Amino acid sequence: MAHIHLEDGSFSLFWVLAWWIVALCLIGLALFLLRSKYKPEPKMITIAAFVTAAAFAIFQVQIPIAGGVHITLTPLIAILTGPVIGTLVVLIVNILSAAIGHGGWGLVGANVLVSFSEVLVAWFVFRGLKKITADLFSRAGIATFAGLFAGNIVMIVVILVSGIQGVNQTTAQILTGLSLIAAINMGVAVIEAFLTGLIVGYIGKIRPDILGDNRK
Numbered sequence: 001m002a003h004i005h006l007e008d009g010s011f012s013l014f015w016v017l018a019w020w021i022v023a024l025c026l027i028g029l030a031l032f033l034l035r036s037k038y039k040p041e042p043k044m045i046t047i048a049a050f051v052t053a054a055a056f057a058i059f060q061v062q063i064p065i066a067g068g069v070h071i072t073l074t075p076l077i078a079i080l081t082g083p084v085i086g087t088l089v090v091l092i093v094n095i096l097s098a099a100i101g102h103g104g105w106g107l108v109g110a111n112v113l114v115s116f117s118e119v120l121v122a123w124f125v126f127r128g129l130k131k132i133t134a135d136l137f138s139r140a141g142i143a144t145f146a147g148l149f150a151g152n153i154v155m156i157v158v159i160l161v162s163g164i165q166g167v168n169q170t171t172a173q174i175l176t177g178l179s180l181i182a183a184i185n186m187g188v189a190v191i192e193a194f195l196t197g198l199i200v201g202y203i204g205k206i207r208p209d210i211l212g213d214n215r216k
Contacts, residue, residue, distance in 0.1 A: 002114050002151035002185060003072070004159060008104035015162035020109030023091075026116055030087040038084050047210060048085050051077045056093045060102065069185060071192045074115050074151065075122035075144035079200055080210065083116075083123045090115035110158050117154040122147030136204040136211075141197035148189040152182040 011019075034040065040048070055073040062070050072093075077086045094111045097103060103111055126143035133139060156178045160171060167174070203210050 002118065002148065002155040002182070003070075003103060004107050004111050004114065004155060005103055006107055006159075006164065008106045010104065010164050010166075011106065011110070011162045012165060016106040016109070019107075019113060019158065019162075023109040023112040023116075026087055026112070027091055030084050033084050034088075038082075040085060043210075044081065044085065048081050048089055051080055052089045052092050055089065056096050059093060059097060060100070069188050071188070071195070072115070072118070072148075073192075073196075074118040075126075075140070075147040075192070076196050076199060078119040078123035078147065079126050079140060079143065079196075080203075083120050086119040086123070087112075087116055090119060110162070113158065114151050114155045118147040118151035120147075121150040135201075137197040137201040140200035141193040144193040144196040145186075145189055148192065149186060152185050156182060 051073065055077060058071050058073055060070075074086075074090060077089050081089060091108075091112050094103070094108050094115060097111075098105050098108050122143045125146045126139050129139040129142060156175070159178060160175060164174065169177075200211070
């Protein structure tokens, strides 16, 4: 849902490198955990490949609201693959998106952080709600909304901290504009939460094994 749709040159080189370094640290940690602790089964690799393709495809479909917003499926990625593999999935989706002009190459690092925040929060909320309700639709819907909300917050913070080169606006004016975008995004997040709830609920009925440990 949240994504920095700015072109290369919008952030200074310092901030481009800074966000890339943080993103690479997260990616390195994910790779380390996969090799040492969370070695994925073949089934999980297949699921990861599927959600990567699905997320990339739907990410390119714009909903004609306020210039175009879109669904990302990052919370669904979190629920089906977990935060470790999910980190690599969102990396690939952001790289492929940049390759077709959906955001600048230099902003891939920052966008990975935005997507990662959605994955991490959605995963934690989905698991945490298990203690409150066993209903998969409710858990997935709430987790999706929470994850997308976190992504919008991170998007706003990253842009405000980095600043936008060539824009003659005050921080307050930029914040106002970003808040409006976030509000629109959260309106669409309600739709994504509903759809994710339906998908996870359906999977839980016909193939609960696909959810695996992420149901816990």
